[in-house]
Amino acid sequence: MEQIKTLPIPARGTPMTTEQAMQLAISEAYKGGPRVSPNPLVGSVVLDSKGGFLQAGHHEFYGGPHAEVNALKNLSADVLKEAHVIVTLEPCAHEGKTPSCAKMIAKLPVKKVTFGLIDPNPLVAGQGAQILKDVGIEAEVFSSADKKLEAEIKTQLEEVCEAFLWNFRQKRVFVSLKMASSLDGQVALKSGESQWITGPESREYVHYLRSCYDGILVGKGTIEFDNPSLNIRHPTIEKKNKVIVIDGEGDLLSKYSDLKLSALHEGKNIFWCVAEDLKEQIEKKISKFKNPPQMVYVKTNVGGDLNLENLLEHLYQQGLRSVMVEGGALTASSFVQHNLVNRIYMFQAPIIMGAGGSRSWTESLRIKQMKDKIHVNNPRYQTFGGDFMITGTLK
Amino acid sequence: MEQIKTLPIPARGTPMTTEQAMQLAISEAYKGGPRVSPNPLVGSVVLDSKGGFLQAGHHEFYGGPHAEVNALKNLSADVLKEAHVIVTLEPCAHEGKTPSCAKMIAKLPVKKVTFGLIDPNPLVAGQGAQILKDVGIEAEVFSSADKKLEAEIKTQLEEVCEAFLWNFRQKRVFVSLKMASSLDGQVALKSGESQWITGPESREYVHYLRSCYDGILVGKGTIEFDNPSLNIRHPTIEKKNKVIVIDGEGDLLSKYSDLKLSALHEGKNIFWCVAEDLKEQIEKKISKFKNPPQMVYVKTNVGGDLNLENLLEHLYQQGLRSVMVEGGALTASSFVQHNLVNRIYMFQAPIIMGAGGSRSWTESLRIKQMKDKIHVNNPRYQTFGGDFMITGTLK
Numbered sequence: 136m137e138q139i140k141t142l143p144i145p146a147r148g149t150p151m152t153t154e155q156a157m158q159l160a161i162s163e164a165y166k167g168g169p170r171v172s173p174n175p176l177v178g179s180v181v182l183d184s185k186g187g188f189l190q191a192g193h194h195e196f197y198g199g200p201h202a203e204v205n206a207l208k209n210l211s212a213d214v215l216k217e218a219h220v221i222v223t224l225e226p227c228a229h230e231g232k233t234p235s236c237a238k239m240i241a242k243l244p245v246k247k248v249t250f251g252l253i254d255p256n257p258l259v260a261g262q263g264a265q266i267l268k269d270v271g272i273e274a275e276v277f278s279s280a281d282k283k284l285e286a287e288i289k290t291q292l293e294e295v296c297e298a299f300l301w302n303f304r305q306k307r308v309f310v311s312l313k314m315a316s317s318l319d320g321q322v323a324l325k326s327g328e329s330q331w332i333t334g335p336e337s338r339e340y341v342h343y344l345r346s347c348y349d350g351i352l353v354g355k356g357t358i359e360f361d362n363p364s365l366n367i368r369h370p371t372i373e374k375k376n377k378v379i380v381i382d383g384e385g386d387l388l389s390k391y392s393d394l395k396l397s398a399l400h401e402g403k404n405i406f407w408c409v410a411e412d413l414k415e416q417i418e419k420k421i422s423k424f425k426n427p428p429q430m431v432y433v434k435t436n437v438g439g440d441l442n443l444e445n446l447l448e449h450l451y452q453q454g455l456r457s458v459m460v461e462g463g464a465l466t467a468s469s470f471v472q473h474n475l476v477n478r479i480y481m482f483q484a485p486i487i488m489g490a491g492g493s494r495s496w497t498e499s500l501r502i503k504q505m506k507d508k509i510h511v512n513n514p515r516y517q518t519f520g521g522d523f524m525i526t527g528t529l530k
Numbered sequence: 531m532e533q534i535k536t537l538p539i540p541a542r543g544t545p546m547t548t549e550q551a552m553q554l555a556i557s558e559a560y561k562g563g564p565r566v567s568p569n570p571l572v573g574s575v576v577l578d579s580k581g582g583f584l585q586a587g588h589h590e591f592y593g594g595p596h597a598e599v600n601a602l603k604n605l606s607a608d609v610l611k612e613a614h615v616i617v618t619l620e621p622c623a624h625e626g627k628t629p630s631c632a633k634m635i636a637k638l639p640v641k642k643v644t645f646g647l648i649d650p651n652p653l654v655a656g657q658g659a660q661i662l663k664d665v666g667i668e669a670e671v672f673s674s675a676d677k678k679l680e681a682e683i684k685t686q687l688e689e690v691c692e693a694f695l696w697n698f699r700q701k702r703v704f705v706s707l708k709m710a711s712s713l714d715g716q717v718a719l720k721s722g723e724s725q726w727i728t729g730p731e732s733r734e735y736v737h738y739l740r741s742c743y744d745g746i747l748v749g750k751g752t753i754e755f756d757n758p759s760l761n762i763r764h765p766t767i768e769k770k771n772k773v774i775v776i777d778g779e780g781d782l783l784s785k786y787s788d789l790k791l792s793a794l795h796e797g798k799n800i801f802w803c804v805a806e807d808l809k810e811q812i813e814k815k816i817s818k819f820k821n822p823p824q825m826v827y828v829k830t831n832v833g834g835d836l837n838l839e840n841l842l843e844h845l846y847q848q849g850l851r852s853v854m855v856e857g858g859a860l861t862a863s864s865f866v867q868h869n870l871v872n873r874i875y876m877f878q879a880p881i882i883m884g885a886g887g888s889r890s891w892t893e894s895l896r897i898k899q900m901k902d903k904i905h906v907n908n909p910r911y912q913t914f915g916g917d918f919m920i921t922g923t924l925k
Contacts, residue, residue, distance in 0.1 A: 318906065318920065320711070320890065321892075324899070483920075485920065485922055487866060487903065490715065491863075499886055502719070503887065505724070505725070511881065516911065523920065525878075525880065
């Protein structure tokens with residue numbers, strides 16, 4: 136859902152290997168981050184008959200042209216003779232919001248199509264490739280003689296559409312967790328003071344990340360302490376996002392109209408999660424609200440706290456496909472503890488706060504033995520000003 | 531004391547700017563890391579009359595030839611005609627263990643010498659440059675038209691000989707702190723289990739870092755829990771190091787002969803720090819030891835713990851110029867709390883341990899307000915396998 140490094144678009148005619156073209160296609164795909172959900176991020180690159188770069192494209196927004204269409208746009212039949220189309224996902228076989236990409240390519244004089252992943256839907260997997268083969272176009276799944284590079288690129292191909300694949304395979308919401316801490320893992324002083332740990336470059340990137348997810352999820356404590364806006368404030372991205380609040384007993388609803396988030400977001404974009412046995416009394420309460428939130432009534436665990444798995448099921452049913460958990464510490468720890476986090480974004484500032492007077496973002500998380508430690512897989516690092524960020528997957 | 535990136539040695543004749551040559555000279559200087567103490571790390575690069583690369587050199591070991599001598603070695607007068615010598619520190623004016631570098635260069639047909647830092651000793655500062663000027667060689671302190679780059683390089687020039695400068699200016703031991711934690715800042719489970727948090731690539735680099743310091747310092751708890759060897763185990767570096775143990779009440783001395791470190795190190799290289807009022811009884815105790823450590827009798831604070839500033843003064847008097855504190859958590863926190871750490875090396879593994887059942891390396895450190903947070907200055911990042919390391923200065 137996020138990319139470490141955007142590759143530059145080469146000059147027309149620049150020779151490229153299939154591996155380089157696929158990496159560029161992945162880099163292009165990420166550009167659709169804020170706009171394509173619930174579709175997958177897809178990128179495509181077209182090379183001429185000699186392997187020279189012609190054009191790149193990506194799926195830009197939901198309902199808009201697919202990546203291949205953008206990559207092939209305005210290229211004449213002459214230029215496309217014996218061309219090689221590289222695309223991160225198998226060209227679609229069926230007509231949906233847009234015409235079939237496989238059928239479109241089948242009409243062109245291209246020689247070969249290399250795609251990164253086979254369509255994850257077993258009912259149509261391979262059909263796009265078959266349409267191409269039927270007209271004599273080579274159609275193959277990406278591979279490389281360099282097996283280490285192939286493995287790296289295949290990981291990137293899964294990562295670029297990880298939310299889509301997770302949704303499709305598990306019928307569940309893709310969950311990311313964003314945390315900002317000091318070098319010693321602290322997220323706030325015990326007094327509650329936490330602004331600002333990370334710098335402006337990190338914070339701008341967080342707003343970009345927000346735009347890549349359907350919703351931002353926070354626990355009740357974060358609202359109480361910070362009264363946050365939870366909207367997207369980014370110099371080049373304008374987007375209305377959804378907000379999810381965990382407030383098991385519905386306490387915060389009595390302050391609802393005073394909260395920044397209720398002033399900034401339409402009620403239909405606010406999802407307020409409370410225990411299901413409170414439904415009757417809550418419904419009565421919010422019937423008087425001017426801009427009432429969407430209520431989500433969730434099963435509770437034995438201890439009385441909301442069952443997060445059930446909460447995510449409700450959000451999925453209500454159309455959310457990906458959420459970013461932004462805090463606080465208890466909420467973050469709970470999602471990790473229940474093994475519900477797909478991807479973590481951990482920002483760290485080059486400061487020391489001291490655990491003696493601060494709160495750690497994993498304060499309620501414990502393991503008994505080192506062998507139970509939780510791994511962040513395929514970790515990648517990036518700096519933002521003086522801060523750095525590590526991202527990777529937890530499952 | 532450590533370097534993020536070693537620059538490649540260019541082919542002879544490769545054109546270089548003075549800035550590039552100075553950066554290469556800094557990179558060269560670091561190669562002396564394990565061997566030059568208490569001398570400074572110094573590097574040098576020689577360019578021909580057209581600004582083409584001729585040769586690079588560095589101060590390799592204490593008592594050995596200085597950087598300029600190595601950089602100029604085997605270059606004929608013909609080749610050196612109108613040459614430009616770049617060196618990180620002003621060429622020495624006086625004869626010490628080796629002849630004066632300034633006098634040596636003054637005999638050569640070079641045109642210009644650019645040096646990074648003026649000799650920090652005010653009694654001889656500028657004398658090396660004067661010797662050169664007296665024979666008509668241009669001698670100037672490094673500067674650049676690109677002021678941002680100049681500032682960066684000047685910071686690097688200070689950093690490459692930071693321990694030497696600190697020793698010279700403050701007459702105190704240069705202290706670094708090395709920590710290895712999880713992403714959430716934990717260094718051990720509450721059970722004491724901590725092996726291994728970071729991976730083999732990080733651990734090898736730690737052994738390199740050990741070689742760059744005169745001694746490794748640990749608290750009593752680390753010895754009790756881990757019984758560590760505290761020696762240097764590195765594939766290409768062989769070096770005997772010193773070990774400093776903080777054991778205020780001398781409790782651990784009763785187990786002294788059973789410790790790995792007393793079997794692996796000669797007593798003259800082990801510095802055992804206890805409260806000064808225990809001197810008499812301790813002297814009696816260790817008089818029977820076969821391989822007794824050097825005892826360091828330290829003043830105590832009101833609470834009874836050793837005064838770390840006084841401890842460092844004793845170590846300086848005993849000839850130590852730089853130490854790396856390696857733990858445990860309480861010792862690390864104390865050094866940070868008392869503002870005694872010059873440089874930090876923070877290794878983090880891409881794992882989550884959970885603060886609920888673990889120990890943070892700053893557990894005994896607390897600040898009251900965000901404005902009191904401790905800054906890591908000029909932070910740099912490097913990855914080691916899946917781990918990453920941040921280093922920077924605390925003062």
